[in-house]
Amino acid sequence: MKRLIALMVLAIIIAANFYGAKASHLQREDLSRKLIRFHVIANSDSEEDQELKLKVRDAILVDLTPKFEKVKDIKDSERIIKQSIEEIKKVAEKVIRREGKNYDVKVAYGTFDFPTRYYGTITLPAGNYNALKVVIGNGEGKNWWCVIFPPLCFIDATHGFTDTKTAEEVAKYLSQDEMELIEKEKPKVKFKIVEIIEEYYNKFKVAWKAP
Known part of the structure; x- marks a missing residue:
């Protein structure tokens, strides 16, 4: 018995x-459909290439910030990104040429597979996410990333949000179950x-x- x-x-x-x-x-899966990530991948892990990656990132964020000021949902964000692909590439190329490099730049918006990543107190589980991806040169260096929708890339850079404030901003767009998933x-x-x-x-x- x-x-x-x-x-x-x-x-x-x-x-x-x-x-x-x-x-x-x-x-x-539901969570991945509600977020858009922004990744900038350096040519290599050399100090010079890593610094260039951050300069490209800054220039792109400056260019996109005014466009995202009145974004209300993920569809608005996708539309803006898709319409801005060529402009983003030109912005990146301008920075690269100014720094004396002749690296190619690939800019794409699509669905990509990502490992688990941490954003302050938020954990994004591994999986497929929509993302704006900028690859500099060979793309063999470490990447920088943030969440472009909800617009944390712009909010954190402008207001210097704490982890608590960042979580509050994300909570505006996600369900309670989804928040529990990423805050575990x-x-x-x-x-x-x-x-x-x-x-x-x-x-x-x-x-x-x-x-």
Whole structure:
């Protein structure tokens, strides 16, 4: 009887983990459709190329800031970005030439795969996100990134938002469940899950050995 109970408990745990993982995956997919990321990738990791990356970033943000002042939703943001691709490329090329480099620049807006990234207290889970991507030269250096919608790139640069204020701004556009997803303290959650699994596993072993 105890073995039967142990097997039932194990089955419940497996089912709960499966449906929990599925729900989390759907939440991440929904989240990725509500955010737009902005990435600038340097030619290399040399100090000179990394500094150039930041100068290109600054020039692009200066150019885009007035266009995003009255943005109300993600569709507005996408429209502005798509209409500005060539202009963004010209802005980047101008900075690069001014700094004495002849690197090519690739500017694209699309859906790209990203690893987990942290933005202050906010954690963006790994997955596919819409993004404005600017690649300088070979694109083999470290990248700089921010969230262009909600317009954190511009707000943080202008007002120097604290982590709390940044989270409040993001909360204007995301559901409560989505906010909980990106505000989770990942290491603690992970360790708690491990503890729960170990606890039930030990109970299962004891029940299985019992006569």
